[in-house]
Amino acid sequence: MSDEFAGLKGTVGLVTGAAKGIGEGVARKLHGAGMKLALADVDGDGLKAMAGELGGDVLTFPLDVTDGAAVEACVAETEDKLGPIDRLAHVVGIQRFGPIAELSDEDFDATFNVNVRAAFLVARAVSKRMLPRKRGSIVAVASTAARTPRIGQGAYCASKAAVAQMMCVLGLEMAPHDIRxxxxxxxxxxxxxxxxxxxxxxxxxxxxxxxxxxxxxGVPIGRLARSEEIADAVAYLLSDRSSYLTMQDIVVDGGGALGA
Ligand SMILES: NC(=O)c1ccc[n+]([C@@H]2O[C@H](COP(=O)([O-])OP(=O)(O)OC[C@H]3O[C@@H](n4cnc5c(N)ncnc54)[C@H](O)[C@@H]3O)[C@@H](O)[C@H]2O)c1
Structure with missing residues (x-):
């Protein structure tokens, strides 16, 4: 194995939203880099299938990331069974569509609950354990929707801007402790x-x-992204290759946000 993603091999990571989509791509990439993984997702069957395919050193946690007690239990059990979590990829997110003038309370609340509150719950559970160890790398998946407004995505755009800013603050708080x-x-x-x-x-x-x-x-590069292309950026930021990078938001969008 090359040191493409230096420092990941043998370390423990938690990936949320790992059963499908980008989270699945991230889990596969980190597993391929030799990490021990805890995979969390509300889709228990999807997780089981992933774990069966990946093989050893993988724990699965069928849970809803908005449930703070379940998140705390998942993080504690992972550290008991696999060791200290040194890398977190928080990928879970949902999208509810509708112009703001018509959006229901339920759609707004669900979006903020899953996208913002859960990011707080997961990041808190992991970062408070990283603090005394003075090492770790955390990556949250935000979206170009945080900076580019999109019709019908008012709650989603606002929730992703909130996640990006919360991670920036967390980065500021963690920087003196060597946690990125x-x-x-x-x-x-x-x-x-x-x-x-x-x-x-x-x-x-x-x-x-x-x-x-x-x-x-549109998308200047002329096609949609593949999950592996997003996973490459996540793995890079989790690895020691990015040891001087913190409080950044790396946009992987084929030019879709026109550099914004
Ligand atoms: N796909 C895109 O074009 C795109 C673009 C920008 C940002 N994103 C972000 O990337 C992340 C992943 O998106 P995706 O496209 O892979 O989505 P997806 O819907 O394909 O997969 C999301 C995964 O999260 C899980 N999940 C949803 N709610 C959950 C909850 N409450 N608790 C636990 N697990 C839950 C689902 O079961 C699923 O496995 C999200 O944060 C999304 O906002 C996606």
């Missing part, structure tokens, strides 16, 4: 989340081509 905290912001990536979004559109190809009426910008 960063975000990866994917552009449109081929996962179940995006298939659900495209199913709401009459002409899904506007996502790549751009639309003056809707998303406005």
């Amino acid at each position: 905290v960063n975000c990866v912001s994917p552009g449109v990536t081929e996962t179940g989340m995006v298939q659900r979004l495209m199913a709401t559109m009459e002409t899904p190809e506007v996502v790549i081509k751009g639309s003056l009426d809707g998303f406005r910008v």
Whole structure:
């Protein structure tokens, strides 16, 4: 194995949202780099299938990340069974669509509960254990939606901006303790989340081509991202290769946010 992602081999990591999509891509990448992994997701069957495929040194936690007690128990059990968690990839996120004028309380609350509150619960449970050890790297998956407004995604855009800023503050608090905290912001990536979004559109190809009426910008590189391409950035930030990088938000979007 090359040292493409230096320092990951043999270390313990927690990946949330690991059953599908980008989280699955991250889990596969980190497993391939020789890490011991705890995988958490509300989709228990998906997790079981992943663990069966990956093999040894993988624990699975079927849980809802908005449940603080379950998150705390998962982190404690992981440290008991695998050792100190030195890397966290918090990937879970949901999208509820609708213009703000029509968005329901339920959709708004669910978005903030899963995307923001859970990021706080998971980051707190892991970072408080990293603190006395004075080592660790945390990556949260935000989104280009944090900086580029999108019609029908008011709650989602706002929740991702909140995650990015919370991770920046955590990075500031952790920096004196040699713990790095960063975000990866994917552009449109081929996962179940995006298939659900495209199913709401009459002409899904506007996502790549751009639309003056809707998303406005397209994807200059001319295709959607693959989960592995997002996972590469997550693995880099978790590894010792990025040892002087903290409080950053790396945008992996094929130019979709026009550099914003
Ligand atoms: N796909 C994209 O284009 C895109 C773009 C930018 C950012 N993102 C972000 O990347 C992350 C992953 O997105 P994805 O496209 O892979 O989504 P996805 O819907 O394909 O997968 C999300 C995973 O999270 C799990 N999950 C959802 N709610 C959960 C909860 N409450 N507790 C535990 N697990 C839960 C699901 O079971 C699923 O396995 C999200 O944070 C999303 O906002 C995605």
